[in-house]
Amino acid sequence: MKKRQKRLLLVVGGLAGVVMVTGLVLNAFRDNLVFFHTPSDIVAEIVPMERTFRIGGLVEDGSVARGDDGITVHFRVTDTAVAVPVVYQGILPNLFREGQGVVAVGSLQDGGVFKASQVMARHDEEYMPPEAAEAIKRAQREAARTVGHPEGY
C-alpha cells in the first residue's frame, strides 16, 4: 500500500469507529433515560405505561401497610394534591417514614398502581429528596393558581 492509501484507510477507519461509538452511546442514552413524574402527572394520565420512571412526594400518613408475607409493602405517595398507590417488595430504607419525602423508581401497572423496584428516602436528617420537594412545589403552585381563580375564567 502507498502511504496515501494507508492514511486514507486510517481516516476512514477512524471515522467509522467514531460514528459507531456515537451511535452506540446515543442509542443507549435514549433507551435508558428515566423521567421524573409527580403523582398529579400520573392521575392526569400523561405518563406512559410500562416505562420506568421516578415519582416523588411524601409518604401519605397512615397509608403504609405490610402484607402477610412480611415482604410486600403498600403505601401511597402524595404531592399534597393527589396520592398514588405504590407497591414494593423488600426492605425499605431506614429513614422511610410516613409524612416524609420519598422517591421511588418503577413503572405504572394496570389499575394505576405504581410498582416500585427501588425506594429511596433521605439519608440524613437534614435532607429532603429534591424530587420529592419538586413534586410538592408543583402541586402547591397548581393549587395556588386554582385558589387564585376560584370561579375559573
Place this chain on the structure above:
Amino acid sequence: MVAEIGLFALILAFLLAIAQGTLPLIGAARGDTALMAVGRSAAYGQLVFLGIAYAMLTYAFVTDDFSIAYVANHSNTLLPTQYKVSGVWGGHEGSLLLWVLILGFWSAAVATFSRSLPREVVARVLGVMGLVAIGFIGFTLFTSSPFERLIPAAMEGRDLNPMLQDPGLIIHPPMLYMGYVGFSVAFAFAIAALIGGRLDAAWARWSRPWTAVAWAFLTVGIGLGSWWAYYVLGWGGWWFWDPVENASFMPWLMGTALLHSLAVTEKRGGFKNWTVMLAILTFSLVLLAAFLVRSGVLTSVHAFAVDPDRGLYLLLFMAVVVAGSLTLFAWRAGKVGLGGGFQLVSRESALLTNNVLLVVAAAAVLLGTLYPLFLDAFGLGKISVGPPYFEAVFLPLMLPLLLLLGFGPRLRWKQDSPTELLWRLRWIFGVSLVFGMIWPLFVGSWSFLAGIGAFLGLWIIGSSLKDLVDRLRPRRESQQTLGTRVRRLGRSYVGMQVAHIGVALVVIGVTFVLGYDDERDVRMAVGQTVEVGGYGFRLDSLDEVRGPNFDADQATVSVFRDGQLMTTLTPQMRYYFSQEQPMAHTSLHRGIFRDLYVNMGEELPGNAWVMRVYYKPYMNWVWAGAVLMALGGFLAASDRRYRMRVRREDEVVDEDAKLAAKDAVKGRGDGAEPNPAG
C-alpha cells in the same frame, strides 16, 4: 485559641501560596535564580502552616471543643477517639482542609524530589502548583472555614453521621484525595512544559512517576469507596453509577489514558500534544469532581450541605483553570513538535487505541452524569440516567480494550508483524478461550457475560505471564543468573504486568458477581431457615446489645452448607443516641470464591425481621484486582530510572539521543528487553 491559631496558620499558608504561585514563574521568565528559588521554600512553608491548621482542628475534635461550629456538627463526646480523629474529614469544611493539606504535601514532595531537574522547570512546576493552591486554600478561607466559632458554644456535639463511623471511611477520603490532588502534579508538569516550550522524553520521564503514584492512590481510593458502599450502605451493591462515583471514575479513566500516553512520550517521543491535553483534561475532571460533590448540585451520601457561594466559586475556579490551560495549549502546543512515525501494527497504535477507548468511555460517563444536571439547571425537567445506560456503553468499549490488553505489552514499538504476533500467542489465546468458556459452569448455569469475562481475564493473565517467562528465559550468549534477570526486568515493567493482572481479576470478579449473585429479601422468624445461593441461613436468636454510642438489635444467623455449619453471622440494627435514624450494620463472611452477607431490614410482628440475605460469588476478586492495580502503579513509579539523581539536563538529552540512535538501529525502544520472538 485553637480555632484562631488554626485560622491564622491557614491565612499564612494562603499568603505563601500566593508567593509560590507568582514569584517562581516570574523568576523563570526573567531567568532570575533568586526568585525561582522562592518556590521551594514557599512550598515547605505552606506545608508547615497547613499542618498546623490541620493539627489545631484535630486537637479541637479530640478535646470536644464544641465552641467551633464544625466540631459541634460532626463530633460528640461519646464518639470513639479514632472516629474523632477521622471525623475531621467527615464534613465539607474539614475534608477541604485535608484536601489542601494533601496539596501542600504534594508541593513539598515535588520540591524535595526534583533536585535533579533544571531550575526553570522546578520553578514553573511549583509555580503552577502554587496557583492551584491559591484556588483551593482561598476556597477554604473564603467560603468554608472549618474554624468558625459557634456562639454560644454547644453543650454536646451532633455526632458524626453513623455511616461514616467505619474503618473503611477512615482511609477512603485521604487515599482518594491523594489521587485527586496528585494529578495536579501531572497538570503542573504539563503547564510548565507548555510555558517553557520544552516537551520531550526527559519531560515525560519526570512527570511519569508522579502520574503513576497519583493514579495508584486514586485506584485505592475508589476501591475503598466501593468496598465501603458494599459493606456499610448495606445494599450489597459495590458500584451504582451514582454521579459521585462517576465523578471519581472519570479522572481515573482519563488518568489511565494519560499514564499510557506518557509511556509513548517517554519511550518514543510521540503523542506529546495528546499527553499534555490528557494531563489538562484529567485535572479538569478532578476539579469537576470537586464541583459536583461540593456545590450541592448532587444529592448523595457524599454531597455536602448546599451553599450557592461554594458552587459558584468552584465553577469559576474550574472555568479559569480549563480556559486558561486550553488557551495556553492552543497558543503553545504547535511549538512542542511531533514524535517518530509508526506503522499500523505497533505498540504506539495499540496505546493510541487504548487511549481513544478510555477517553470515549470517560466522555460517555460524563454525558450520563452531566446531562440530567444541565436539564435540571435550565428547568427543562428532571430525569436520571440509570445504570443500564452505563453498562450498555461500557461493555462494548471495554471488550476490545481488554482483548487488546493481552497483545499490547508484547507488541514492538514502531512496527510489528500481526501474523507473527498472533502465532506467538495462539496457545494462550486458545487455552484461555476454552477454559474461560468452561469456568462459569463451575459457578452456576453458563452465561455469555461470565464466559467472556473469564476468557478475557485468563487471556490477560496468560499473556502477561508468558511475556514474563519469555523475558526471564536465559539468552544463549549470556551467563546471567535468574536473580540478575529478574532485576533486569525493571520495576516499571513488573509494575505494568502486576497492574494488568489486577485488571484481569477485576474483570473476572465483576462479570461473575454480576452473573451469579443471589439476593433475597425475606421474612425470617427465630428458628427459620432460608436457602440462598446453595447456603442455608438459619436465624438462631434476636438479642439486644449495647455499643459505645448506640444500642442495637442483633440477630444471630448460622450459615450451613450441606448440613455443615460454615459460620455464624451477627448483623445489627443500631440506634445511635445522637441520631434519630437507625443504621443497619452488615455482617459478612468473606471468602475467596464467595461472600455471604446478611443485613437487617425492619422488625415484623411475631419475633421476626425482614432480612436481606446475599450470596456474592467472586466479590473479593474485584478488591484484590484493585489492590494489584494500585500496587502495580506504585511499583512502576519506583523504577530505578526515575530515581537517578543529580543529573544535569544535558546528560539527559545525551541519553535521549543515544536511545533514539539505538531505536534507529533496532527498530524498537526498549533496549534492555530480550527479544520475545527469540
